[in-house]
Amino acid sequence: MNVRILRQLTPTSPTRWEGFNVDVTDDMSIAGLLDHINYNDDIFDDQGNLTTRIGWECSCLQGACGACAMVVNDQPVLACETFVRDLKGSTIEIRPLRKFPVVHDLIVDRSSIHENLTSANVCIESYDPNETGSQAKLVKRQRHQYEIAKCLKCGLCLEVCPNYTNGLTFFGALFANDCYLVAMRNKSKAAEIKALYGEHFGRDCSKALSCMDVCPAQISTISSMAHLNR
Numbered sequence: 001m002n003v004r005i006l007r008q009l010t011p012t013s014p015t016r017w018e019g020f021n022v023d024v025t026d027d028m029s030i031a032g033l034l035d036h037i038n039y040n041d042d043i044f045d046d047q048g049n050l051t052t053r054i055g056w057e058c059s060c061l062q063g064a065c066g067a068c069a070m071v072v073n074d075q076p077v078l079a080c081e082t083f084v085r086d087l088k089g090s091t092i093e094i095r096p097l098r099k100f101p102v103v104h105d106l107i108v109d110r111s112s113i114h115e116n117l118t119s120a121n122v123c124i125e126s127y128d129p130n131e132t133g134s135q136a137k138l139v140k141r142q143r144h145q146y147e148i149a150k151c152l153k154c155g156l157c158l159e160v161c162p163n164y165t166n167g168l169t170f171f172g173a174l175f176a177n178d179c180y181l182v183a184m185r186n187k188s189k190a191a192e193i194k195a196l197y198g199e200h201f202g203r204d205c206s207k208a209l210s211c212m213d214v215c216p217a218q219i220s221t222i223s224s225m226a227h228l229n230r
């Protein structure tokens with residue numbers, strides 16, 4: 001199969017597409033495919049030219065850390081969770097996430113995600129033991145909170161968001177979900193969260209909701225929005 005990868009040596013180098021002919025199998029993941037290309041000491045492109053190892057990030061290889069987020073055939077995905085059998089066509093096109101500055105090849109600088117969350121101070125301090133409501137409502141709420149806690153902060157939701165631009169004041173779906181989590185777990189922060197949610201999410205979200213289509217943890221951002229708005 002022909003695999004095309006958008007390469008960029010350093011943050012300031014020009015970008016270029018490089019092709020590789022790879023013997024793929026249906027059960028190979030994109031992470032496995034990148035490892036396969038990087039495996040040999042000498043790596044050749046599809047023109048027979050000697051080239052360098054492809055830069056990409058991974059850690060868990062089981063969809064739990066978010067490190068391997070990238071764009072494959074125009075879809076923002078986790079490389080370790082995306083398999084060749086799920087892709088259409090005879091070419092695989094891989095590029096880095098487009099909303100973040102490129103560090104090297106498929107590695108991007110996503111530090112703005114953490115800077116945004118830290119600057120807004122949305123972190124859980126303690127569980128509120130006085131949370132009230134019927135048992136059924138509590139269970140439903142806690143289930144949603146557990147779901148949000150699975151957020152990988154991988155940035156795929158920001159990749160597809162028509163309103164997100166790195167460095168601007170709109171922080172995206174992962175911020176809205178964390179706002180809900182903090183507001184529910186720490187009622188003393190509710191007023192502060194209300195202001196932050198409005199400023200960094202509520203005011204600019206156009207409700208395209210494509211974030212929910214690509215979230216590897218399948219977090220229902222619209223539920224968080226509904227709770228927060230209420």
Ligand code: FES
Nearest residue numbers: 059061066068080
């Ligand atoms: S390597 Fe952790 S999500 Fe892919």
